[in-house]
Amino acid sequence: MIVGTGIDIVNIERVERMMARWGGLFLSRVFTEREIERCQQRVRPSECFALRFAAKEAFLKAIGRGLRNGIRWTDIEVENDLLGKPLLSFRRKAREILETERIGKALLTLSHEQPFAVAHVLLEGKNDEGSER
Template sequence: MIFGTGVDIVDISRFERLLEEGNVRLFERLFTTHEIEYCAGKAHSAQHYALRFAAKEAFLKACGLGLREGLTWHDVEVVNDTLGKPELRLHGKARQIFTDMDLSKTFVSLSHDGNFAVAMVVLERL
């Protein structure tokens, strides 16, 4: 059964600006080390950062929580499986909330077009 859905859209130019400014502290606050390594290794890294940020926001919306209850940006991590399909890896408070809500599965879809990145997250309950 579907518990919740969340969608978020991000202007990629925001992340292009942040990269140009060299705002390392902000990236370290928003993204895990693995996410930073992944995005930094891509030709259009701002696009990949924007997609991951949108996915994190979409997850929070699907839970109906936002960044509260002790959640941090690092609690939700976007990874890719061996075929490149994006998945959410939950840590800390996000994992605890996921379990406490009796949620069983996450689905994430990422897309970009022009200067926009969009993510959709669906949460499934047992």
Template structure:
């Protein structure tokens, strides 16, 4: 805690991504194995039960990209698509689950909580990731 007694402001990492749903749908159709390389079984199962499957997949794709941007990794350093998973709470609220290299990078960065917001229309999907880290913002 700073000498003046004020609480330190946590460090926040932010990432966002926008996906054209038709483009992702075309990629998944042209490369049938791609879905299994990008999405976890849980994500594929969730989306396959939805009426607008490609909209939900595109939102999850955007979420993965948003987290990569927040962590500052992209697909480098061993971080893979399936290392970031979007799961849903009982309420339906999307939550993030990290594994592998993404979990390691988040641990090194001091990430203590993560939030994800997803939205989609018939044409576009967007995700906004916020990762709150230990340690204060430098003055």
């Protein structure tokens, strides 16, 4: 059963300006070390960072809490499987919230077209046996 959905759109040029102004401070506050490493290897790092920022915002909207109750940007990480499919992984407070709210799966899709990056997150709940509803 679907228990939450969130969508976010980010202006890639805005992320470029934030990177130029705040540099490593912005990156380390919002992104994990693996995300930073992965995005900095791309031809257009700002596009990669914008997609990940949108994904984190979409997840926060889907759980309906935003950055409250101790959750941090770096508690949410965007990864890719071997075929490039985007995946969300969670640690610390984000993982705790998923367990408390009985969320079994977080599905993510990303897209971009200059100057925008967009992300959509769909949350599926767990049934009484612990699998997805």
